[in-house]
Amino acid sequence: MTEFNQRVRYAIFKSIFGIFGLDAKKVQSDEFLEIKQVSFQSKTWSATFNDTTLEKAKVFCGIKTTLAVGVWNNISNLLFIVYGKHPEIGLYLEQKVKECHNESRRSTQTIGVSKLIKEFDFKMKPIDLKEQELINLFNLKFGHFSWENHLA
Known part of the structure; x- marks a missing residue:
């Protein structure tokens, strides 16, 4: 696909969906959802942002x-x-995108789930675990912290 065709495709997608590269948008508002998936067996449980742009x-x-x-x-x-x-996530991603651009390398960032909870006040929602099992799991993996205060 030529660069021109890519730009046209991008412009059409953006005009229809309002934003490029996010997973979902509420129909009647400008609220978006970005979904990341991590394997339990992974050494680090992190959200990975591949090829992040300044726009995203x-x-x-x-x-x-x-x-x-x-x-x-x-x-x-x-x-x-x-x-x-949390707006600081955007600032973090923006800083990392600029660093990658200055170093002429691919823009891939990761943010660990413990950082999302501790620094960005994210919530934890157990699905196939009981609340106490989730707290125990986090204590084992990341050390003691008030994880229970972040249960949804």
């Missing part, structure tokens, strides 16, 4: 974009979801 980073600067990170054990066992929104 700016979307997270507002309070109308919710980030949800699902942690899965196998293909059909959703253990829990960490979710929330």
